[in-house]
Amino acid sequence: MDRDYMQTATLSFPEASSVFAEQSYVVEIPDCHKPRMGSCGIAGCINIDGSMISGSKIEKMITTMSERENGLGSGFVAYGLFPDFAEEYCMQFLFENEDSQAQTEELMSNWVYMIKDEKVPTFPQRSMMPPFPLVRRYFVRPKKGTEVYIRTGLNEEDYMVRLVMSINETVPGSYCVSSGKDMAVFKGSGYAREIAKFYDISRYKGSMWLSHSRFPTNSPGWWAGSHPISILDWSICHNGEITSYGVNRKLVEMAGYKCTLLTDSEVVTYLWDLMVRRHRLPPTAAAFAMAPWYYKDIERLPDNERRLANQLRITYKEAFLNGPFSILVGRSDPVVTMMALADRKKLRPLVMGVSGDGNSVYAASEECAIKSVQGDAEMWATRAGNPAIVKVGEGIVRRGTEAPFLGAI
Amino acid sequence: MNKEVENMMIDAGHRNDLGHPLDYRELNRQIREAICEGKERLILMNVMGQRYIASATSNPNMRIEIHGTPGNDLGAFLNGGTIEVFGNAQDVTANTMNDGRIIVHGNSGDITGLAARGGTLLVKGNSGYRVGIHIKEFEGVGPNLVIGGFVNDYLGEYMAGGTILILGQGVEGSPVGLHVGAGMHGGRIYVRGPVGKHQLGPAACLAEMTDKDLKKVDSLIDQYEKAFGGDVDRSIEYSKVIPLDSRPFRGHYDSTTI
Numbered sequence: 001m002d003r004d005y006m007q008t009a010t011l012s013f014p015e016a017s018s019v020f021a022e023q024s025y026v027v028e029i030p031d032c033h034k035p036r037m038g039s040c041g042i043a044g045c046i047n048i049d050g051s052m053i054s055g056s057k058i059e060k061m062i063t064t065m066s067e068r069e070n071g072l073g074s075g076f077v078a079y080g081l082f083p084d085f086a087e088e089y090c091m092q093f094l095f096e097n098e099d100s101q102a103q104t105e106e107l108m109s110n111w112v113y114m115i116k117d118e119k120v121p122t123f124p125q126r127s128m129m130p131p132f133p134l135v136r137r138y139f140v141r142p143k144k145g146t147e148v149y150i151r152t153g154l155n156e157e158d159y160m161v162r163l164v165m166s167i168n169e170t171v172p173g174s175y176c177v178s179s180g181k182d183m184a185v186f187k188g189s190g191y192a193r194e195i196a197k198f199y200d201i202s203r204y205k206g207s208m209w210l211s212h213s214r215f216p217t218n219s220p221g222w223w224a225g226s227h228p229i230s231i232l233d234w235s236i237c238h239n240g241e242i243t244s245y246g247v248n249r250k251l252v253e254m255a256g257y258k259c260t261l262l263t264d265s266e267v268v269t270y271l272w273d274l275m276v277r278r279h280r281l282p283p284t285a286a287a288f289a290m291a292p293w294y295y296k297d298i299e300r301l302p303d304n305e306r307r308l309a310n311q312l313r314i315t316y317k318e319a320f321l322n323g324p325f326s327i328l329v330g331r332s333d334p335v336v337t338m339m340a341l342a343d344r345k346k347l348r349p350l351v352m353g354v355s356g357d358g359n360s361v362y363a364a365s366e367e368c369a370i371k372s373v374q375g376d377a378e379m380w381a382t383r384a385g386n387p388a389i390v391k392v393g394e395g396i397v398r399r400g401t402e403a404p405f406l407g408a409i
Numbered sequence: 410m411n412k413e414v415e416n417m418m419i420d421a422g423h424r425n426d427l428g429h430p431l432d433y434r435e436l437n438r439q440i441r442e443a444i445c446e447g448k449e450r451l452i453l454m455n456v457m458g459q460r461y462i463a464s465a466t467s468n469p470n471m472r473i474e475i476h477g478t479p480g481n482d483l484g485a486f487l488n489g490g491t492i493e494v495f496g497n498a499q500d501v502t503a504n505t506m507n508d509g510r511i512i513v514h515g516n517s518g519d520i521t522g523l524a525a526r527g528g529t530l531l532v533k534g535n536s537g538y539r540v541g542i543h544i545k546e547f548e549g550v551g552p553n554l555v556i557g558g559f560v561n562d563y564l565g566e567y568m569a570g571g572t573i574l575i576l577g578q579g580v581e582g583s584p585v586g587l588h589v590g591a592g593m594h595g596g597r598i599y600v601r602g603p604v605g606k607h608q609l610g611p612a613a614c615l616a617e618m619t620d621k622d623l624k625k626v627d628s629l630i631d632q633y634e635k636a637f638g639g640d641v642d643r644s645i646e647y648s649k650v651i652p653l654d655s656r657p658f659r660g661h662y663d664s665t666t667i
Contacts, residue, residue: 366458381518
């Protein structure tokens, strides 16, 4: 990250809430809970039969790995949250103040019909650092047929992406943290346990949850920059560093995405959206483009796969994510899907687990997170650069140990 | 007369007021306290990701049983005694182990046996990436790592000494990944099964098994069978990976060095 970003990052929400105006924020933290060495933690769970999982389960998973976080960000994403509004885009916002909310609503009114809007219940914790943002969600439908819509010449999804990008870029203090159907992101600056309580995660139920606890190394810890980072129905929890950020950013910016969240991880979200939704690559091909084999190893593949692998490396060379990472990817179009991918040298931890009855599948940085909620889980590890894919209704499509491009659709 | 050995049980299962598992420092404090009191047999129940368990323990009679999932850096700097895990171990198990034994009745994660310099590590199942990197030996004392299943890439990278044995039980084809022994300049890797040339890293090469090697492998398999029971089929052919040279990067960085 260059310095400009670091400086603008400090502006986050200077005067939002006065909840604790008269109280003392300084809480004596016992020695054993002071921030210390760590690294990001990621955790996810999905029920193959589509049955609902309580938020308290994912909360237990991510807080089991409290060793890995330092209190500068955490977040959760749930899929299958709003069955009553499953056809509307749910745009969830962090507003710095009422002004940014008003400006955002004004901008949105030209672009979308607002079917419903509501305040997201939040419960600021004494141990958290104020100010707190206003959190609000809007169920919207694109205003098709209007002048704005026609002028953009975009399809519905790209139109929504354009709206999110223009809000994040142009409205001061307003950040759209999720914009997909039937899903929402709950994230902020704090420990995982604090963010879970801030949003009261246990009140929500979803068929899939992903979560992240943050240990920022090269970008600032702040509310909108926490993970999961989401666009449309995509959400990404990322543990690692993208050292090729500059190149990746160039690729997504040329495709119309705006990088506004001051973190390298957001390019990963846009890359998935670009390659899989817009370019219609199968997820395994997109994963190969992000974490490709070495050329000398590609030589050993059978003819067809070798050609495909070489073409992907050449066509999507700007999508190659250099540096250590392990990511969890969630999407719901066409079915709720969890994908887990580690970099091509497996420089960040990632383990998978499946419950004894085969219905619940888990992914996490550490096995203890999975064993804490599913004692009988059968564990396995994905191979480097090899995605594990789990779908509601279909089961474990890929275990992440297969040859490249298998189980691609 | 046999000394009566007292079992001491520590339950790591309860969560603290923040909802986190018992803090690793608190658990390790209890373990060290028990060791200082002269306890020689500890049973840890419901372990849930606590790190650095039994690090730097040095009493050779010490025996620590772990039920649950121990966290990263299990037995780091272990200097004596036996740690037995009934379950899987996470990453960086036996980090810089100096002596003693770690027995894992399950799988172990990535970077198992990082920089070990002595002692024995037995893993019943599989392990991950970068197993036994930078392990070393001095004056005939070195670590022995035995993995019952398969391992992934970068096995024995930068290895300077010691012995690794991969049994590959239940694995079809090669039980090791790519870049085996990349940059190694000492020690030996025995693989029960085939290792292709393309799997070798720079500075490693294949060699014939000698009688001395077979004797060493036999003694390690004996230990493995004793720890986990069962019979390991010894008729499968071994591949042996050794360094090409004791100075693989001679002249690479400074052409004036000898």
